[in-house]
Amino acid sequence: ENVNADGYARTYRLFARADTAHADRLGDLAAPALFMTGSEDRNSTPAMSAAMARLAPAGQCAVLSGERHMMTIASPQKVTQRIMAFLDQASNASTNAEAGPPFDAMEFRRALGSFLTGVTIVTTIDDAGDPRGFTANSFTSVSLDPPLVLVCIAKRALGHQAFSTSRGFAVNILAEDQKAASGIFASKAADKFASVAWQPGQTGNPLIGGSVAVFDCDLEQLVDAGDHSILIGRVHDFTHNGAQPLGYCRGAYVTPGLSQEALAAAAPPGTEVGVILENEGRVLFFETAEGSYQLPAGRGLGSANEPRSLKGKLAAKAIDAELGFLYAVWDDAADASRTHVYYRGTVDAPVSGDGQIRFIDIDRIAELKIADPAVRSMLARYARERAEDMFGVYVGNEVEGEVRPLAKPEPSAPIHSGPIHSGQR
Ligand SMILES: Cc1cc2nc3c(=O)[nH]c(=O)nc-3n(C[C@H](O)[C@H](O)[C@H](O)COP(=O)(O)O)c2cc1C
Known part of the structure; x- marks a missing residue:
């Protein structure tokens, strides 16, 4: 009125x-x-x-x-x-405007390419309700609290309009066996999604099956940056698994997991292949009748149906292990023709039903009776390094920071399991 x-x-x-x-x-x-x-x-x-x-x-x-x-x-x-x-x-920007020496754009790209990255497919749903996606290696984690990640999209990309005006996007971190999907999403193909299995996440963004990790984000901020836009996403939901991630460097894919498996598979027949399998701060051992402890190991990496091989021995005890990266390789002091190859890996839930299987806290490994001195010293190094990266956290800001150890919870104190806040210094 x-x-x-x-x-x-x-x-x-x-x-x-x-x-x-x-x-x-x-x-x-x-x-x-x-x-x-x-x-x-x-x-x-x-x-x-x-x-x-x-x-x-x-x-x-x-x-x-x-x-x-x-x-x-x-x-x-x-x-x-x-x-x-x-x-x-x-x-x-205006004070930096005084032009510096011109530089070679191709060389600049080559130099940038020496940064080894993973590979992601970034997805969204456009205004018409269609799924859109592009391959990106510019993914970066930004903030823990609030949980932020970023990815850069070229203004020239056909998907630029859809991504810069979207409510959000999902970042799918690719596994070693997803090179083909990476190629398709790096192309201008009309229906990129016909080639992959996907399903909408909580926010509706397409999540690609078989990815190593997925971050489903709301678009928090769009930053204009030269010929790209930076999409900063607030992570709404995420998943991850133990599969081997795909890498990218100097214009080519790298598959560290596969290369390492190939190394063990091609090793001479006498090679001992073993694994340090971890589950929530504990390592899996077999206890022998004499009370000494052994890591799972066999003749060669092998397969589930070769009983003397590592995979055969794990299968025989129904241990569902995920082999990770190579951890140590050494020649046998007594027999130079025998090489030892040890992986790191993870194992899901502690397996029960086998009287020999023991899960030992990492900081108690030093107390165990371990026959092989080389395995003993490898495990001492593992315990040292694990104590550092498990209980250390990067604190600081974008210009300065350091890795500081966090106080380990007392065994009797309740374990704090909430997210790590940046204010917790
Ligand atoms: C390994 C790899 C990484 C890439 N990273 C990016 C990136 O971070 N940002 C980007 O805009 N394009 C990147 N591209 C190029 C895009 O995937 C490509 O231009 C694609 O065609 C864009 O799709 P669109 O034009 O259909 O939107 C990358 C390509 C490859 C193969």
Whole structure:
């Protein structure tokens, strides 16, 4: 009732006509421009802000997660922070503008390629409800609390529009046997998803079967960065398994797991192949009748139906092990023709029903009677390294930090099992 009808009409006439007058001028905007909205804003949608940012030559789009139309009033601090960051960035860019020496773009790409990475397929659902995806190795973990990850998408990618305006995306970390899928999702094929088994996750984003790990994310922030956009995702849900991850380096795939299996498989027949199998801080041993302890080991890696081989021995005791990376290789002091090859691995639940199987806490391994001195010293190294990486955590920020040990819980104290907060120093 108190609304001024004339004023209201005038304002809405302006809304309706302003686009025709101004939209084409965005391309002439020389100054850096920030187009910001809330992820829940139905009037000024993230898609609209992203489209404007693309039209403006130095435009960037920011979508504030969970905010709505009145975000300047509802969350002034959040909005101001984002504007301040934008202004800082704009003023740094102008001071760095003095051109440095030109450099070779191909060489730059080659140098970047020496960084060994994994391979992911990043997926989303576009406006039409169709699944979209592209292969990416620019995946990076960003923050533990809140849980954030990022991936960079080229502005040239056909999927750029779909990803930069989406509500979220899923990152599927590929396994060694998913090279073919990586190739298809790195192509411009029309129906990339016909070639893989997938299902929608909790957020609807496509999750690809057989992946080593999957992070299902809401789009937290879209950052404009040169010829790419950085998609920062807030992890909503994730899964992972023990399969071997696919790697990528210098323009080619690398398969560390397969190479290591090939090494053990090709080893001379006398080779002892063993494994340190871990389950929640304990290592699996076989206790002999004389009270000494042995790691699972056999003649060669073999297969389940070769009883003398490692895989045969594990199968005979119904141990469902996941072999990981190679841990140690040494020649026998007494017989130089005999090589010992040991893997690291994991085993699911402690297996019962076999009187010989023992799970020993890592820090108690030193007390065990172990006949082979080489195995004993390998296990001492394992215990040392394991104590460091298991109870250490990286603390710091993007410019400085260090790995610090966390206090180990006393055996009698309740084990704190919540997420690690960055404030817990
Ligand atoms: C191993 C590998 C890693 C890649 N990483 C990225 C990446 O991080 N970001 C990106 O935009 N493209 C990356 N690409 C290229 C895209 O997968 C490729 O351009 C794809 O065609 C994009 O799909 P679209 O154009 O259908 O959206 C990568 C390709 C390969 C093979």
